[in-house]
Amino acid sequence: xxxxxxxxxxxxxxxxxxxxxxxxxxxxxxxxxxxxxxxxxxxxxxxxxxxxxxxxxxxxxxxxxxxxxxxxxxxxxxxxxxxxxxxxxxxxxxxxxxxxxxxxxxxxxxxxxxxxxxxxxxxxxxxxxxxxxxxxxxxxxxxxxxxxxxxxxxxxxxxxxxxxxxxxxxxxxxxxxxxxxxxxxxxxxxxxxxxxxxxxxxxxxxxxxxxxxxxxxxxxxxxxxxxxxxxxxxxxxxxxxxxxxxxxxxxxxxxxxxxxxxxxxxxxxxxxxxxxxxxxxxxxxxxxxxxxxxxxxxxxxxxxxxxxxxxxxxxxxxxxxxxxxxxxxxxxxxxxxxxxx
Numbered sequence: 001x002x003x004x005x006x007x008x009x010x011x012x013x014x015x016x017x018x019x020x021x022x023x024x025x026x027x028x029x030x031x032x033x034x035x036x037x038x039x040x041x042x043x044x045x046x047x048x049x050x051x052x053x054x055x056x057x058x059x060x061x062x063x064x065x066x067x068x069x070x071x072x073x074x075x076x077x078x079x080x081x082x083x084x085x086x087x088x089x090x091x092x093x094x095x096x097x098x099x100x101x102x103x104x105x106x107x108x109x110x111x112x113x114x115x116x117x118x119x120x121x122x123x124x125x126x127x128x129x130x131x132x133x134x135x136x137x138x139x140x141x142x143x144x145x146x147x148x149x150x151x152x153x154x155x156x157x158x159x160x161x162x163x164x165x166x167x168x169x170x171x172x173x174x175x176x177x178x179x180x181x182x183x184x185x186x187x188x189x190x191x192x193x194x195x196x197x198x199x200x201x202x203x204x205x206x207x208x209x210x211x212x213x214x215x216x217x218x219x220x221x222x223x224x225x226x227x228x229x230x231x232x233x234x235x236x237x238x239x240x241x242x243x244x245x246x247x248x249x250x251x252x253x254x255x256x257x258x259x260x261x262x263x264x265x266x267x268x269x270x271x272x273x274x275x276x277x278x279x280x281x282x283x284x285x286x287x288x289x290x291x292x293x294x295x296x297x298x299x300x301x302x303x304x305x306x307x308x309x310x311x312x313x314x315x316x317x318x319x320x321x322x323x324x325x326x327x328x329x330x331x332x333x334x335x336x337x338x339x340x341x
Contacts, residue, residue: 001145001204005170005177011200012180017042017187021049023179027101027126028059034118035082039136042186048077059099063090071254071329078332084254085113103127124178132165133178134158137185143217144189147206151218225290229297232258234337235271235278237305241325241341242274245316251291252331256318258300267301274317278303284340289333300337 020042022033032052036045052073056062062070067087074083089111093099102108104127109119117138120131139152142164150157170177188195196208203209207216235242243256261270271278284300308319320328322341330338 001168001201004168004201007200008180008184009170009173009176012176012183015187015198016176016180016183021046021053025126027103027122029053030122030126031101032086034121035086035113036077038082038118039079040077044077048074059090059093059101062087063094063099067254068256068329072327075255075329076332076335080253080255082113084248085111088112089114101126105129105131121178124174128174130169130174132162132169133181134162134165135182137189138165138181140191140217141181141185141189144194144207144213145201145205147210147212147216149216149218151220153220225293225295227295227297229263229299231261231263231265231267231270232298232300232334232337233261233267233271233274234258234284234300234302234341235274235276235305236302236341237308237319240319240321241338242276242305243318243320243325243328243330244274245318254329255331255334256325256328257331257334258337259317263299267303271303271305275309276305277307278305284337287333287336289331296333298333298337 020033022029024030033045033049036049036052055073056065056070065087067084070083070087071080074080077083092111093101097107102111105119105123108114108122109116114122117133117135120129120133121135123129123131124133139158139161142148142161143152146164148157148160148164152158152161184199188199194213196202196205196213199205199208207213233242242259244259246252246255246257248254259270259274261267267280268278281302281304284302287298287300289296289298322338325338326335
């Protein structure tokens with residue numbers, strides 16, 4: 001399709017999304033938005049982006065901030081490794097790039113949390129480089145338009161999609177083209193209920209001609225998710241609750257959470273191991289949380305601490321009121337538990 005890029009650019013200028021807060025040439029702003037938009041929809045990102053940029057308007061302020069504050073502003077957005085990578089990348093820019101955002105696709109791709117497609121998007125929007133992107137929206141558009149069978153996560157299928165992405169690049173106006181391919185997937189070529197009537201490529205689209213929109217792209221081969229269980233201790237004393245810092249790596253890395261024990265452990269004994277004599281008050285309603293590779297059943301247990309030392313028993317523990325805890329970097333299900341208090 002030789003005129004694909006020209007038609008897409010024309011469509012974007014007439015019908016594409018306008019007024020998104022990150023649609024500026026500042027590479028820092030583009031970078032923050034691209035990281036937030038990984039696996040997250042625009043409508044969800046906009047309020048988080050506004051708060052984040054108000055507090056961290058540049059690389060210097062982000063690099064200087066403690067990780068807890070960065071994670072607190074990210075709390076609820078999910079995939080917290082993105083926030084830790086942003087923070088680490090900002091600090092690397094301070095030491096290796098004199099506090100400036102590196103220009104050039106190769107240099108950008110060396111930063112933590114940035115892969116080929118994200119580096120290409122930043123390079124295109126911020127520096128006008130002719131680079132192809134291949135995010136989820138673009139994969140869906142190409143699979144339907146060109147009738148690409150197979151799950152896009154398979155290496156051979158992804159390689160074919162990258163070849164298409166490179167082949168279709170325009171000779172100029174890469175910013176409009178890149179925004180256009182994103183907009184087409186997000187607003188018309190949606191996962192469900194695609195708006196083929198308004199699509200500028202409806203007559204060329206193999207999925208539309210063959211009524212295969214529901215089949216393309218192919219879904220990931222289904223795998224039953226394993227289930228795990230945990231007990232979360234809601235330890236309370238004098239109107240405050242105990243939070244525990246999670247390890248920097250792994251699930252909810254670096255966030256504040258409720259202390260945990262296994263379902264076969266005695267919760268009073270688990271509280272004693274933390275340094276507190278406590279009495280079990282009640283079993284709170286179960287919460288279920290799904291990660292990408294397992295489901296977690298959370299069983300909160302409310303306990304009253306009889307006596308609390310002036311300081312926490314060990315580093316990584318802190319007592320806060322529910323209101324103070326609500327401002328901390330908490331995983332989403334923990335935040336829901338705290339909000340009930």
